[in-house]
Amino acid sequence: MKLAGRVGQVTPSLTLAIDAKAKAMKRDGIDVCSFSAGEPDFDTPNHIKLAAQTAIAQGKTRYGPAAGEPRLRDAIAHKLQTDNRLNYHAENIIVTNGGKHSLYNLMMALIEAGDEVIIPAPFWVSYPEMVKLAGGTPVIVPTTAESQYKITPDQLQNAITPQTRLLILNSPSNPTGMVYTPDEIRAIAQVVVDNDILVVSDEIYEKLLYDGAEHLSIGAASQEVFDRTIISSGFAKAYSMTGWRVGYLAAPIELITAVTKIQGHSTSNVCTFAQYGAIAALEGSQDCVEQMRLAFAERRLAILDLIDAMPGVTCVKPNGAFYVFINISKLGLSSLEFCDGLLNEQQVAVIPGIAFAADDHIRLSYATDMTTIERGLERLATFVKSKL
Structure with missing residues (x-):
């Protein structure tokens, strides 16, 4: 079938693709720590x-x-x-x-x-x-x-x-x-x-x-x-x-x-x-927004502390949204290689920076619970250490 030329100009969304792969692994019973989707883990108020x-x-x-x-x-x-x-x-x-x-x-x-x-x-x-x-x-x-x-x-x-x-x-x-x-x-x-x-x-x-x-x-x-x-x-x-x-x-x-x-x-x-x-x-009341923001703020500090303790990677401290953008340039891997290896070896899903025009970075979303943050960052540290 001949498709319109405009379709060939568009790159599929890596964020959606990796999130879908992580969810498929979870359905198969694999213990995946996912930091891929930019989606709050809270229920709608x-x-x-x-x-x-x-x-x-x-x-x-x-x-x-x-x-x-x-x-x-x-x-x-x-x-x-x-x-x-x-x-x-x-x-x-x-x-x-x-x-x-x-x-x-x-x-x-x-x-x-x-x-x-x-x-x-x-x-x-x-x-x-x-x-x-x-x-x-x-x-x-x-x-x-x-x-x-x-x-x-x-x-x-x-x-x-x-x-x-x-x-x-x-x-x-x-x-x-x-x-x-x-x-x-x-x-x-x-x-x-x-x-x-x-x-x-x-x-x-x-x-x-x-x-x-x-x-x-x-x-x-x-x-x-x-x-x-x-x-x-x-x-x-x-x-x-x-x-x-x-x-x-x-x-x-x-x-x-x-x-x-x-x-x-x-x-x-x-x-x-x-x-x-x-x-x-x-x-309605905006208290729900503030409650979620405070939870994100707590997670942000926790994830930044864990990243700061990792040799070989750096991260500029963000002051908005719910993402950290980690520089992996010292590890000698492309962001896709890094993310594929991390998911396959440690069952941690993150987004490669090439999706955002920054191939020497990865993105983690901390719109997830504290237990996942602690467990997932421990696995990330193990993976990073293995590449140094």
Whole structure:
């Protein structure tokens, strides 16, 4: 069968592939310690589940508006106004099938052949693939541990060409866990304004911050950059709602209208009763978010202590999300070789850095229980020691 050429341009997701392999090994009875998936191990909070159950009982199981339930769009706009100081209204919001879908829709509506999209590396695996599917050209800008894996204003300026359409900014970051400071965000914002490009800010991890880190949404830096800002986010990480598939995009009305048109011909509305769960997430108590954040904070310190005790590897201390990004360059293995060996020899699943354009690193998610962290890191230490 002849497939469309665009399929051949896209690399399969290594994160999903390794997570699937680890789960298959577990089903076969193998004791696997998995640090692969970026998925909280907590159950969705009860008040959110109850809201969806109530919505089902009330018959909210039919088609809805393609752009989302009006009450949820209002709630998202209110959240962005109060939490992020972004002057969005309901008409600036579209509800999507997860945060990933919001970004895919954005690329379909905005990017075409000849357009360049600047992506700081390390990056989340799907960013460049979405750009390629839209016909655009990903422009990868490498960062280093010395800059805490964050793009500098000078790097951004040097990467901009007449073909530049969009910058993708992710803070807190997947895979590194790094958070841009407010001053760093303002400096990046000025480059965006000076060059009259657009920026999409992926803020899915904004609630997961540690050590006093502060999240400033780039659109709040000035009115000039707000006019050029698009926000992508969702409910998966902060509310442990990964399987609910509810995300959103916030943008100028013209862009939201275009994205709604695309969504209307592809997925139509997001699951109606799931949206009522999302409403409860925003309108209910936020204590559940803080409880999970505190648990992640405890796990973060534990996993960092265990990594620091390992010779041969290093790790920049992250202050957001729930990932550690470990440098394995001293071991003389590619990240795929490392991860395959670790899974086969020690039954520990981690993600190779090549998936994020950093082949001398691996990513571990600490969105798992403390017992798994302690047992898995002991096995990781044994494996690392065997390669020195």
